[in-house]
Each structure stands twice: as C-alpha cells, then as structure tokens.
Amino acid sequence: xxxxxxxxxxxARTDLSPAIQLARGSSLVALATRDPARAAPFQALVPGLxxxxxxxALLTDPEIxxxxxxxxxxxxxxxxIRAARAGKHVLCEKPIALEAPQIDQLIATREQTxxxxxxxxxxxxxxxxxxxxxxxxxxxxxxxxxxxxxxxYTNRNFSDIRHQSDMGGGGLRDVGVYPCITARMMTGQDPxxxxxxxxxxxxxxxxxxxxxxxxxxxxxxYCGMMQARRQYMTxxxxxxxxxxxxxxxxxxxxxxxxxxxxxxxTRQYRFNNVQQYALMIENFATSATTGAPFACPLELSRGNQxxxxxxxxxxxx
Numbered sequence: 133x134x135x136x137x138x139x140x141x142x143x144a145r146t147d148l149s150p151a152i153q154l155a156r157g158s159s160l161v162a163l164a165t166r167d168p169a170r171a172a173p174f175q176a177l178v179p180g181l182x183x184x185x186x187x188x189a190l191l192t193d194p195e196i197x198x199x200x201x202x203x204x205x206x207x208x209x210x211x212x213i214r215a216a217r218a219g220k221h222v223l224c225e226k227p228i229a230l231e232a233p234q235i236d237q238l239i240a241t242r243e244q245t246x247x248x249x250x251x252x253x254x255x256x257x258x259x260x261x262x263x264x265x266x267x268x269x270x271x272x273x274x275x276x277x278x279x280x281x282x283x284x285y286t287n288r289n290f291s292d293i294r295h296q297s298d299m300g301g302g303g304l305r306d307v308g309v310y311p312c313i314t315a316r317m318m319t320g321q322d323p324x325x326x327x328x329x330x331x332x333x334x335x336x337x338x339x340x341x342x343x344x345x346x347x348x349x350x351x352x353x354y355c356g357m358m359q360a361r362r363q364y365m366t367x368x369x370x371x372x373x374x375x376x377x378x379x380x381x382x383x384x385x386x387x388x389x390x391x392x393x394x395x396x397x398t399r400q401y402r403f404n405n406v407q408q409y410a411l412m413i414e415n416f417a418t419s420a421t422t423g424a425p426f427a428c429p430l431e432l433s434r435g436n437q438x439x440x441x442x443x444x445x446x447x448x449x
Contacts, residue, residue, distance in 0.1 A: 133417040134197045136162040136190045136220075138211060140170035141202035143225065148200055148252075149174055151409035158413050164190035187211065191218040198420060200252070201225060204293045205300030209234045216247040221420040223413075225252050227305045228433055232441050235434040242430060248420040249430060253313055255380055256427040257411040260390050260403040264367070264374055265318050267392060274371030276319065279351040281311040281366065283380060284359040290334070294357060297335030304330075304337050304440055308355035310380045311342075312439045313432075314365055321346045322435050323442070330447040333358075342443055361385065371395075382406060 135152045137144050140163065152160040162182040163174050171183045184190045190199065191214060198221040201211050208224050215222045228251040229235045242249045255261055268276065285307065287294055294301040316322060323344040331339040339356035365379040375391040382388030388403040419426040 133158045133221075133420065134161045134195055135159065135413075136164065136193060136196040136199050137174070138164050138187055138190055138199055138201045138215070139203045140165040140167065140174065141225075144200065144202040145173050147409050148202065148413075149177055151407065151413050152200070153177065154407060154410040155413035155417070158417050162190055162193055162196055191215055191220065196220060198223065198416070204296075205230060205305060206298070209237060212238055212249055213241045216241050216245045216249055219245070219247070221247050221416070222249040223252050223416050224249070226309055227251070227300070227437065227440070228430075229437055230300045230305070232434055232437040235430055235437055239430050239434070248416065248426065250416060250419075250426050251428055251430070251433040252412065253309075253428045253433075254408040254412045255310060255314055256317060256432075257415050258382075258403070258406060258408040259411075260376060260379070260382075260388060260401070260406070261314065261317065263401055264376065264390055267374060268318055268367060271371075272392060272394075273367065273369030273373055276349045276367060276369045278349055278368045279311075279315050279318075279353075279366070280368065281315070281351075281353040281364060281379070282355060283307040283310050283363045284354070284356045285361045286359065287357045295334060295336055302336035302338070303355050303357040304340050304443060306357060307380075308340055308342070308353075308443070309436060309440060310363075311351075311353040311355065311365065313428075313436045314379060315351055316432070316435060316439070318367065319346065319349070323351070323439060326439075326442045326446040328443045328447040330444070331356075340443065340447070344439075382408070 164184040199215045201224040212222045212224045293299045325345045327343045329341045330337045338358045341354045344351040365376045367374040372394040377389045378385040390401040392399040
C-alpha cells in the first residue's frame, strides 16, 4: 500500500512515517506541506519522497492508495471525506470527529465510496490488549466489578493546538479517549450513565475526572494535559484483577506489562518492543485490500465519541 501523509504534524514525523516504512507491504511515497523545512525530516527517512505544496495535490496524486491525516482535530471530518471521495483509503488521527453525529457522515462516505475510513487507535492492534481480553473473557478475574485508569501528560506550550479551543483541543479528546476506547473494547459495552468533573483553562479541558456506570460494573478514570506523566488501566473482578502498566504508550511510559493478579499468584506478560503503530498500518492495509474486518471500525469510534460527548454534557449538569 502506497501512503501519503496530509500535513507534517509531529506524530506523523515521530511515529507514523517510521511505522509506515516498518510495516510489511506498505511504503510512504508522498507528503503534503507548504513548508520545505517541515518536509526535511520525512525526506531524510524516505529519500525520493514526493512533497506536494497543497493538500489537494496529495489527494489527486494517482500513485497513492491511502492517506494518513494528522491535521488539527477540527479538520478531520472534512479532509477524511475529501480523501475518500478522491479515491483514497483514509486513516485519520484521533479524535476522528468532534461530535458523534459527524461520524455518521463518515460512515455514509465509506459506504458511498467503498473506501476504508478509520480512526488511528493504535491500542486496538496491540497484542497486550488482545491477551487482556482473552483473560477477561475466560473468567480469569471472575465477574468484572470495576475499571480504573488514568492518562496524563505535561503540555504547557499554550500555542500548541491542544490548547486551542477553536481547533478542538483539550485533554479529553487527546488522551481521555484511551481509557474510554479500551474499556469499551474489553467489555463490548457502553456506559449507561456518567458523572464528570472538568477543569477548564482558556476554553479547553486540562483535567477531567469521570465516573461511569455500565451494565454490571463501574468505571472511574482521570485524564489531563498539565500533570506529571502517568498512565495505567486496571480491571478488578471478584476473583482477581488485570493491571496494565503502560496501556497506551509502551516504552514512553515504561515497561509494557500485563499483570494478572490472583489471590495466591501473580503472572506477568511482557510486551516490550511491540511496534503498535506498524501493526496498525499492516492491519489497515489488509482490511483495505481484502475487506477483512478492521479492529477499530467507524461504528466503534462513534460509540467512543458518544461517550466523550456524554462526559462533556455531564460536567455541565
């Protein structure tokens, strides 16, 4: 699969462009940016990379099969639709939309064009989550009673797009989506009710605490972008619990370990050196070319955005 990247965002430079080159059966062939200086790191990785000076030029490039979109959040829906209508498969950075009904437009575009459109939730492709789900489904911790988690990092660059309310910034859309998506992936459930407490600064959420009730179990998590870096997820059952030490960004946040705690024993499963972005690219290419189910379809994304929308609404009640 021949890839083009729409914009020279940091995540595209540090994570996705290397992943595309590492993934089996994929290659990065083009980039769209008006700034030659921002194109230079990509060209260093991929000698001969074509650089287009407009986004539209990338969409019309006949030698591109798929486009990765790491643009500011408020541009995701529009450019995903444009790319699919231009005949390209689309992998868009999260959040793929700012409100759940916008994803209906993406689903309709997917059906109309026959092109795969999906959100870049790399965690859906990480083997630690597959193993955790196997254990949960097999009854390894008995009846699930509570899920707990957090995802925080420090971003005090107030010119960054994550601090811009008109661009869809804020911590919930950036990192709060991860406790939501993994809890829903693991259980196949959506929350029945929510409570939330959000701290705002300059129009964006910088810290959020969330309490959710599901059918048969509860969940609590916090997230933010002005705190010391931390992440974990715990699934607590009547007979034991599962604890993921670096559930979203292994290596960056420490060793990637899945712990299975039982009354008299603890087992550990280590997943260091897993290239989850490369696995996502490989799985996307397989689904786009064969029609095989993708681990994070738009329907799953819509449910997650519905949860995020409900969190914002609950905080204002």
